[in-house]
Amino acid sequence: MLHPLLYLCAIIGMAGAQTYIGSFGNNTVVNISSCPITYYGQQFEKLYVSRNKPTARADTKVSKPVRSTQQRKKPNLCRFDSVYELVSGLCVCNLTVTSRHLSGMTLMYNESRVVDCVNVTCDDAAVFNTSAPCGPMEHCENNTCMVDLVCTVTGPTVVEFDGTNNYIPDRCAYTLLNFSDVVVSGKFRERRRQDMSFLNSVALSVNNTYFYLEQGGIVRLNSSLQTLNSSAQDFDGVELSKDHTGVTAKSSDSNFDITVFFDGYTAQIHFKGPDLCVSPSSCDVQYNDTTDSTINCTLMTERCNVLAEAPFTACHNHTDPNPYITACNDTMCKYPSVDGLYCQFLHAYVKACNLHAYSTLGNWWTNYGCSPPKALCQDKFCSDHEFCAVASSTDEACFCRAIFASSYTSNDTLGEVTECMGSTARVTLVGCLLEEKGINYTNLHMNDANCTGRKDEQDHRVTFIFDSSDTCGAVITTNGSHLSYANSIVSSFNGSVVREYVANISFSCHFFHPDNETMSFIIKDNSVVTEVTSVFGNYTLSMKVYTDSIHTRLVESEVELNQKIWVMLETEGLEGGFVTLVIDHCWATNESSSNANLTHDLIVDSCASSADGTAEVIVNGEKTWSSFAFNMFQFSGYSGDIFLHCQLHLCDSANNRTCTPTCPVSKRRRRSSRMQYVNEAPAFITMIWSN
Template identity: 25%
Template sequence: MRHKFHLLWLLISLECSSSQKPTSPMTAATVNCSNCDSNASCEEHGDLHRCVCREGFTGDGATCFDIDECSHTDLNRCHSLAICINNQGNYSCSCPKGYKGDGYHCEATTGFAEDCVGINGSRSCVDPCLSHTVLEQSWRSMSYGSGSNCDSDKIGWYRFVGRGGTRMPETCVPKRRCNTFAPMWLNGSHPTSDTGIVNRIACANWEGACCYWSIPVQVKACVGGYYVYKLDGTPTCTLSYCTDPKYIDNPCPQCNTEEECRLENGEWGCYCSTGYPSSDISSLEPQLECGANEIKVSLEKCILNQMGIHNAVVYLRDYKCAGFEEKQNRTMISVVTHTQSGQCGTQLTKNETHATYSNTLYLADGTVTREDEIKINFHCSYPLDMEISLETAIQPIVSSVNISTGAAGVFLVKMALYRDQNYTSPYEGAKAILSTEDWLYVGVMITEGDTSQFVLQMDNCFATPTENATDPLKYYIIQNRCPNTQDSTIEVPENGVGPQGQFSLQVFKFVGNHNLVYLHCEIRLCDTSTETCKPSCSKIGSRRAAEVRVDTYSLTLGPLFQRGFPSEAGSAAASHALQGACVTVLIPATMSLFLHSFT
């Protein structure tokens, strides 16, 4: 019975505690709305209070921004002809001159802007700026040639649009233009926007008379800068209403800075400016862009036109590398070659400091010529660094691995063997001959991928006598991102601070019956936004056990074949004591590459 009582008390206690309403953390935080914007109000919702932007503003209540109701017709109730004026938190509408109303509804003043007709005894009035038919045929241009069009069916209000022109010409048009025999033009000036509908005469040129035929038309200037015309067919056929191509809405939006928009042969087009400076072949200089992966040489089309070259054909030493036209702020004729020896006939020369790529640009006018092509030699020089020297080397000793990081993309990492401490002379070919008096210089670098977020980190670099990176016989050069302090010849100039890493040490061999050496590097991409990538190393202390990381990748160079060492080598500590012996380092054309997934 005692147990039943305790159980009943427990149930009652739970029921009572669950019936209590918890206090919302929002109530205390927002009860006084002290953080409301000046354009917001504090609204009560039960026990909760929150800031709400007033009408005409938008935001989270703590910050409110004015809504520009005039930026889009869906945000205001202004009449389509009215002028919308945005104010802080609201807007106003006003009817233009010639109209009456409150801005939300505008009506034309009688006789000013509406066309009224009688239908079944009642009078119906419509603003032709809002109700008309669009004519967009480019052949209506007065620059267009002869044709057989007839506008006898054009009865009503019309608006001209398109590349042919947006308004009728006000001067006599020569016959057999506008795709017709007798072109029609407006005998009178166009009205201004405050004069409403005006009466004019349309004339047709024929038999030497500019107004051989005539017919009344009405014209109205609309809000927005365009015109509408009330046409009543034509007096006879074949007659067409013409447009003036001088009046057109931005007919050449594609023109560049050195070009001007002109009407030639009835068509608008981009042509080199008449004031463009003249040039001759002796002063012709191409625009050269020396990029990391490609070289582009370009010539301005307008300069070539000034020289009389209107159908430019350009190509490099390899004629298959031909030019193409591109438009940016200027129209250029360009040709591209990769920064690689042999591409498009490109030649590579190197000295101790620079790699230079050179080629020749050939220029002709048309695909057939009876004169020698114009030849322009060009070159790009690049200061040698670890990566560029590797790219310019012939059959370099290199190993590589692709690393995919998901959203950041794919990275290409390479490891190579260099001859010098500047890391600008990579070993080339199938073998390298060294002695124990020489040094090994190893460079690891990110050659492809966005390095704005990642740096290269060498976690562990070591040597083994076999190709197996897990061989128990290892000699650590870098361990846990720090150099082996037991070997005074080891130097690590760069690690975990940029897109490349470097280390060097004096040549050695494994003690015993081992004539091969493989170099391995476990590397990773370190995210500078979330990690401390630069290692903190102390030269005091013994080697630590190598850490195991799941995001580590392995690169391997080898084998390095050694010969000339005496068979009775000393202890492991004496691996650097054999001075003067020769080492032949043989690197096969196909490098060993391992990708490890460590657990």
Template identity: 35%
Template sequence: MTNMFGFVLYLAALSLLTGSEAVSQTFISPGEVNITTCPISYYGQRYEKVFVSLDANRFAFCFGGAFSAGLPNSCILLSGGSADRGELEVFSRVIPFGSGVHKVLPDLESTGECVNVIALKDNKEAEIQQVELGNFGAQAVLGIKTFPGYTRADVEADSQVNGQTVSKKTFQTSETSNGVITDISGCRLSGTVFKANTTDDSEICSMVTCGPDGVAKVVSKCGPMQSCHKGSCVPSSSCTVVASAVISFSGKVLKVPDRCGYTLLSMPGLKVHGVFRERQRKDVSFLDHVIVKLDGEGIEISVKQSRVRLNGNVLELNATAQEFRGVQLSKDLTGVKVKIFTSSHTVHVLFDGDKALIRVSGLTAAVQGLCGDWRGFSGDKVAEFSSRGCEVKHEDPADTSIDCEAAKKWCSHLKQAPFSACNKLIDPEPFITACSNTLCKYPAKDGLQCKSLEAYAMLCSQTGSLKMEEWRKTTHCSAQRSCQDTFCSDHEFCSQKYSGARPRCLCRALFASKYSSDNTYGEPTVCKHKSASVSLAKCLLADHGIDSSILHLNDQACRGQEDEETHMVTFSFNSSNTCGTVIKVNDSRIIYKNTIMTQNISTDGKVYRHDMLHIDFSCFFTQPGTKSMAVRLKQSSVDQRITSGAWRYNLTMRGYTDPMLSSPIESGTGVQLDERIWVQLKTEGLDENLINLVAQSCWATSQPSPSGMLKYDLVINGCPNPVDGTVEVVNNGMGTYIVFSFDSFQFSGKTGDVYLHCKLQLCVKEGDRCVPRCNQHGRWRRSVTSGYLDENPVLITMGWTS
């Protein structure tokens, strides 16, 4: 409390001194006061109107409408009393704010901006009672002053939200005649009001803090490896499934040997199953989808990469949890979340299309399944979710691109910063073992290196000891685009061609193997009653860099029809719609012949990124026939070493087929069109603390000369060519090496050699002066022009040949 009279005089004096004019409004009560020019945040909610009313006993200020007893309104109710000189009048004004209140209410974080002054007068213009609502940003203050016309001995101030009292104070008129102020700041959360700068710990598992910003925050009382169950913090056990590895609650690592369905967790009334399938190798399995069954409730939830089904019906989920007979389901960027409440536990299942995290609160006894009390793979196999022949073992030829020692070194990142901050809470060894087992067997595809670290990072982020962006920056693992909205058929799986690329469906190895021996893209021709059709697998075409949407028959208007469920693309013609079919008579037999071909690339621009396709298919009247052709592009890398002047150093340019730069492109390496290529420009012999390497430009030509007539830009002024969305540049001007990547291509109308050229310069390191400035679209914003050691750039060339 303080002397309010001096406070009011100070404000009025400030207004006069600054020349500011008050905004005023006069009316006979009751009335509505517009405070748009000085809005008030009353217990966490902003208001721009005040409804004023009074009777013989009450002077009311409400924010949700005129006061009416019993209605859930937000009001400040003051005792009023009758004036002794007739009818009353309400006068309001808004004036600028000065300083001084912080000495009385030190919890105010912001300075005041303005004050709404609402004065109650009698019909002779004598003030009886004055109220001030002060704007302090997200906070607010209430000032009260009474005058001789006020007839009561005290003033009662009742602050209400939704009809419930938040704060009630009584002031004697000996105080209010001098003026008092009080804080009316706070927060609201789920209909509950909290006072500003307070903490409410009435909840068993959490507490609510209300800060000066008017925002209530819920803070869990449970530890990093605990969860709340029935109002208590209980231990939480975690089981992780990534690729074919299951890391059990006890930390044991199990390797699923085949492509069958297994029970991951079995508890009374609840089972969680995992179904494993192959991807690009037949001898390595991956977790494909998760099935949750509640026997007593008759619930079966199937969670796949892009579809969630409840008892066979597809669900549309979002970040807001939906409840289905006691099971909560939601979906966000981290994956699909299933929350099940049992009589003794709470079970959380998270599946993101690649890995599953199963957490059980209050787990004190052993549970069955691969995550718990393991009975062996035969005991936990589920015939209901296992396809015929899933147990058959396959042996693919060893992949010579795999470097097991390098893979183990990569997996050991989990013991280094920033992961090391989590090592005391979660043992990294089982995750390192699972990571190494997978990467020593499966090639560096589908973003698998980063996904092998993500499982540990997910657990660590839940303990609060690791932020996802920290480890991604350290390991150069960019966030993978989600496959949640990409539907793939049963013979496909969703992944990315390279880090940062858009998700797409790739062929599973067992499906693709049916066609690889015959070098075909799909099923044989079907001939029927002067008609013919051919069904090609979209994923097989995509694996060879062929976009099925640009294929057509002899008549370009005849395109393939894609089946939404199987993703098979069917091309067909008949006698009524020949689609340019050539009809011949040979030995009294009618022959129908057409061709599936790539769209005429001469109109597509300067370069193209798909293989040319030409598939003839024909039918005799009763006998089918098929012929297919494929064109492959081969590449070779050329290392060039340059020694320059007194600054003696070596400069190397080399191409790779993986983002980890572990699989160099050698002579004879087969590379498809539209396949990702990474190029590293690396120096040796330079002091990286003093000098940075800058790639000014990189371009491709169809001739060995860098000034060849056919030219295609990849890097312009140190930035990716903005018209080619496949180009990415890393570390340019930031060290002694540069990496850029792009999708391979061929010049339109050409089938010969393609040469890559780069202009490079050395730059004296000072801050970020050497780094080219590119905007978010890759366009150049500021060139690096100062600090170079060499005035003339170095030209280095690499080529690939068909």
């Protein structure tokens, strides 16, 4: 029986075509062009005969085979593009693709193999199938499709890995990259406007170890501050380094590299790996702010569009400038052109270009009024309510965040409300508000030029304080209702030319004179305390009764008629040498009202009343406390409570002023017989304070 191929040719030969007649050797080639064979869509014009195994090779382009609905025997044929051959029942292909690894590949039927990121399969029809190669943003590395991308975060804009822009509307932390056990997030805070947020810090989490990259080149490992230099140091598998341009953190594994760069305002994440995940999430309150009418948006758009021109065109093939131009326009048309913000966008684009192609574009900044690449506010600390930026003098300074500053600017003030504590006055100015005005706190002093402010190195507040030991030139006045002392914070300069804001901040403290104070003697209480309060200052006034002249033994329970007692009126919260307490008038009544019909004077016009005979002034107008004494009595015909009332005032004793009253010398007079002790149940009395 003829072989099927020979049989077909024999039939054709019988029809009159030229017929090959001869014997076959070990390797014989028969020209069958006059009788071509079509097999699974492939036309054969030569027949190769071997005594071992036949081999078919096509010399023409393969057309796609048309499958029959009938069950066919699996052919021993391999096809891919224009070259195929059959060897020992295996598909052996010389592929016309560019990869040298696919050339001469041998596959069994239904076998698959991944080569140069291409999945190659020999199917049951002896046809090679290939998967799509790596995507447009990927490249093949170690037989894995990898990405080599840069995400840039600058101002309020995130330029994503795919070149799209995300605008951050609020003050929040956003996840910028989440891959494997590595999470990179950025925290956004407001600057000069309440409705715009800017990148403030970057956090890198690797296997639950947290690295915080903050303004000023500050780096914390969890909560521990780290000291870095330009040489990379390993911290739990993360390489950290710091130079004049910023801080770099790098985390690597067998199949990815993640590099985070932060210069204080711009962060760039360079990712090399098989896949990535970006999942921003929003939080916090969004604020509204008034439109800044001073911004020339047309001019700012022209300035931002320079990224489309030379020398930046050298980067266009691998770093699209459009997301950066859009980010620049969106920001600069809303935010004032201060703080070096415009140059920040140009630097961000050039840095992204450098990460892609290691191109620096030379000294491009000289043509745009920008400084060379450097980290903003390197090693300069700003508190949480501040942000660091370039001042008008090109120096870096800490300025107030808009939300924090709003409570001060709405009241047109530079600091806190004056604190009045007794004879001490304290004024605290906010350091970043002084920076806004261009005021150098070292040039400020009170009326006395030697009294300067002290700056807190943590929150940068500047405090001015004076007290009775050093009034710092305070002016002290008094009238019928209150005592006042005033001072000023002013600027001082050397020379005849001034180029900064001249400060003149006045502040004062006022203390109301005490109202009439009333004490009633009932049973057991030996002292009463009240607090004299005003919107200007507070102090405490107390009245205590003792049984000895040195004020050591308080009345415990009972006092006999005609027993001598010492009454002490004392303030707390006022410092001696600055103000003193003066008793004007003390009198007793048989009712709680100080205007009762039945009264008895003990102190009149700051001196002992001659009507009592036992009263004497011990201390009055010399200190922040006063004292007097008298012998206990009761009203004739009354066995009820006795109420003691005292009227006092504060006296300015600074600058050697005399507050001690001058009293006439008089003899004591004995009380009348009705005040003497009588043979009846003794009166037991206690003092309480009655307002």
